[in-house]
Amino acid sequence: MTSVTLVRRIRARPAIVFDALTTADGIAQWWGPDAGPVLLAEMEARVGGRFRVRFRLLDGSEHESGGEILEFARPKRLAMSWRWLAGGDDPGESVLSFDLREVDEGTELTLTHARLDSEEARQSHEHGWSGALDKLEKMFG
Amino acid sequence: MRGREEHLNRTFAALTDPTRRAILARLEREPGLSVGELARPLSPLKLPGIMKHLDVLEGAGLIARKKSGRTVAVSLKADPMEDAMAWLARYERFWSRSLDRLAVLAEAKEARLRESER
Numbered sequence: 001m002t003s004v005t006l007v008r009r010i011r012a013r014p015a016i017v018f019d020a021l022t023t024a025d026g027i028a029q030w031w032g033p034d035a036g037p038v039l040l041a042e043m044e045a046r047v048g049g050r051f052r053v054r055f056r057l058l059d060g061s062e063h064e065s066g067g068e069i070l071e072f073a074r075p076k077r078l079a080m081s082w083r084w085l086a087g088g089d090d091p092g093e094s095v096l097s098f099d100l101r102e103v104d105e106g107t108e109l110t111l112t113h114a115r116l117d118s119e120e121a122r123q124s125h126e127h128g129w130s131g132a133l134d135k136l137e138k139m140f141g
Numbered sequence: 142m143r144g145r146e147e148h149l150n151r152t153f154a155a156l157t158d159p160t161r162r163a164i165l166a167r168l169e170r171e172p173g174l175s176v177g178e179l180a181r182p183l184s185p186l187k188l189p190g191i192m193k194h195l196d197v198l199e200g201a202g203l204i205a206r207k208k209s210g211r212t213v214a215v216s217l218k219a220d221p222m223e224d225a226m227a228w229l230a231r232y233e234r235f236w237s238r239s240l241d242r243l244a245v246l247a248e249a250k251e252a253r254l255r256e257s258e259r
Contacts, residue, residue, distance in 0.1 A: 004232045010244045012251035020247050030242035033235040106251065109243075111236055 003114035014100040014107045018075035021098055027053060034058045047072050051080055063087030067096075076100055082113070148202070155201035161194050165203065168217045175212040 010017055020026035027041040032055040039062065040054040052066035067081035079097035099110040155161055164179060171178075180191040195215065198204045207214045 004229060004236065006233070006236050006240060008240050008244060010247050012244075012247035016250045016254070017243070017247045020243055020250070026246065029246050031239055033238050107247075109240070111240065113232055113236060 003112055005113075006111045008109045008111075009103065009105060009107070010109055011106040014075035014102050017100055017107045017109060018078065021078055022072070022074070031055060032057070040064075044069065045072060052085070054086070061087055067093070070095065071097070151201045152203065155197050155203055158194070158197075160190075161198055164191075164194060164198065165217065168204065168215060172216050173214045175214055176206075177212070179215060 020030065022043055022045050024041040024043055027043060028038040031038050031041065031053050034057055036055060036057040038053060038055045040052065042053075043049070043051040047069055049069045049072075050066065051069060052064065054062065054064040056062045063084070064086040065082055066085050067083055069078070069080050071077055071079035077097070077099050079095060082094045082096045095112075095114050097112050097114070099112075101108040101110075156165075167179065167182075168174060176188070176191065176195065179195075180188050195204065195206065199206060202218060202220070204215055205218050207216070
């Protein structure tokens with residue numbers, strides 16, 4: 001299985017989390033791997049709609065990804081196809097999904113990014129085997 | 142590019158099985174173990190089961206088997222693993238940091254909403 005899964009507990013009700021995920025306003029405030037700004041965020045909030053997000057990293061490089069909304073079920077589930085439109089060297093399409101479950105303190109959010117294509121591994125290969133296996137246990141375990 | 146993707150998929154498929162990960166972890170600690178030595182502590186898995194796992198791991202390019210006399214020594218090949226890890230690490234980092242900020246944003250909104258509902 002080629003995928004990354006992350007689970008977070010958030011002290012906010014599912015509707016609030018869902019809206020942060022699906023509105024241009026919301027996306028602009030959290031999307032991206034570092035504190036660089038989101039330059040453009042578009043999301044057509046319906047199945048078949050498009051999304052597009054462009055952001056700049058702190059190193060000055062700009063990246064843009066986009067795709068189509070595959071599932072839109074407020075406030076429980078969101079799924080979209082994903083492709084790098086600029087600045088990513090990942091050539092293929094993948095699927096990004098968010099599942100929201102109501103829990104006592106708010107929302108349990110599960111993110112899955114699946115069927116991602118390979119790309120040039122830009123990270124240094126400094127992981128030793130043991131570190132790599134520990135990490136895998138966390139991801140698959 | 143296609144070939145590379147298939148290669149990565151095979152690596153990931155090989156890594157989803159806990160027994161195979163246990164085999165890899167063991168080989169990291171004790172490189173060059175024989176197949177028999179590998180099978181011993183992993184009971185109730187019998188030798189054929191181990192052989193099957195080793196086939197999958199070898200097919201994914203994660204291990205190499207070298208025959209010397211009557212024993213077969215097994216060792217790790219790190220390249221595909223490092224490749225897969227670099228890939229996973231990159232996307233994990235992307236989403237982990239994004240979700241950190243998403244949580245802060247949503248929690249602030251929740252707090253404001255509760256304030257106004259009071």
